[in-house]
Amino acid sequence: MALTRFEGGAAFLWISNAILLASLTTVGRRHWLALILCCWATGSIATGIFGLGWAAAPFVSLPLVTEPFIAAVLIRKWGVQRSFLDSTRNFSMFVLVAGIIAPAVTGLAGAAIISLASHTSFSANYYNWIVGHALGALTFTPIFLQLASGDIYRWVKYATFKGRSEAALLFVIMTITSVVVFSQSQLPLLFLPILPLMLITFRTGNIGAAFAIAIIATIGTAMTLKGLGPINLIHGSNGHRLQFFQFYLTITVMTVLPVAAELARRHLLFDRLQDSEARFRLLTENSTDIVLNLGIDGVIRYASPSIKRLGGYDPHQLIGTASINLVDVEDRGRVAAAHLQTLKNPSEMFSVEFRAIVTGGQQRWFEMQTRAVTDQEGVVRGLVSAVRDTSTRHLAEVELSKAANTDPLTGLSNRRAFNHELAQQLGQADGTNGGCVAIFDLDHFKRINDTFGHAIGDDVLCAFARVAEGQIRNGDSVARIGGEEFGFIFPKLPGEHAHAVCERIREAVAAISVKAGDLPVRVTVSIGIAQFREDDDQVSAMSRADEALYAAKRQGRNQSSLAA
Structure with a gap:
């Protein structure tokens, strides 16, 4: 107060609000009242001794402590966050609150009280209040915050000897530069401290930047009050020179500390990235799945070591190659479609199963889970994929599907597969040459079982199956649909042609025999045939074939009948 009240009103320079604000933001709210009362009392004493006198002191101190509150x-x-220096956003919010809103609000009451007590201009006091308090808060709060939070102590304690030595050398350079700049009044060299200040910021972060600003502030203020330094080239009162110096400090702070905040954020991101990279490497190098990092063009950027075991490829040699080249030609369209879907929907994960070519030209089945990798703006920068060998599972699924659709005795398709195929053919039929369905029934098969036993009966069924498979065309289907009943599907074959094929099969079956000891066992078949109609479904087509079958049996068996 004694040094900066140049015109008898509000002080041109005010830093005590920075001390209180730094304290309030580093302690819990339960301690705020004690801090505010303490600062109000000491501020009243200081104002009474060095400022406006004892009568006005309690009233002036009230808006002074209200501002940091x-x-x-x-x-x-x-x-x-508690530290204003850990991100650009936090620092910007600090500037808005401490540098604009709080001084503007409390300055109304403060300037009014000072004007009444000192008989000076309200507008001048309001201007000096806002400027002095804003510049003081913006310049010195970060410094006091480092002290109050213990960041400086922790940095000194945990920094390496090399780090402390480098910082000490940089601070010496900062001190010498500041002395040289502010000890002369001939040249406007205020830009010179910026170079070592930026160097300190990049090498030591926000703590070093705050300490370096304190060096500039201490030396610059002392020299300016003595009438030295580039600030004294300005024509005006000492108060305006000191205000300009604080403005210079504030601009320096607002230039350097956001840089320090961004560096701190990037350092934190780098540390997190290193931790993430270590976890990623640990997982991928010990995973049984293949992990791939791909560019948006599908070029491999990284392949985990497991690709050597599963595919026989050297992961380092795959970097820079197109991943689609590893996929079987028939499946490339499906894999490419999944790749495009992932790029269009970066927040979703997509799965695709495909055959891949491993070393030696062999094929194996793989399942790939893939999702996009985006930057801060949400722009897709690549993809990460987890690829699992599913050959064993796929083979098991094929075997299960085959077992579910195969008659275990004859090896022919079963009724389930027959119905599925019949439904497909009926859906493709055009009502003219759409095809035919036929039902074959072995004549007197129960008599064979009763006479020779079920084992011989099974041999007869298998012998019929072999004859049937040998007589039909490629594309025709035969299935065991009951005990001694077999179904045939003849796609795109007219009724009379299907009847001729069935007659050929019937004659071939009648010509074979199965040995039951020394006795030959012969069998004949009755056949019902139905040509597909335009309005047919499975039930109607099979019903007409069944009616034709019974007609053949009524006519003496061992013959075929074509439904009308």
């Missing part, structure tokens, strides 16, 4: 409340309310 308002700033601290808004900082907490708007979610600003």
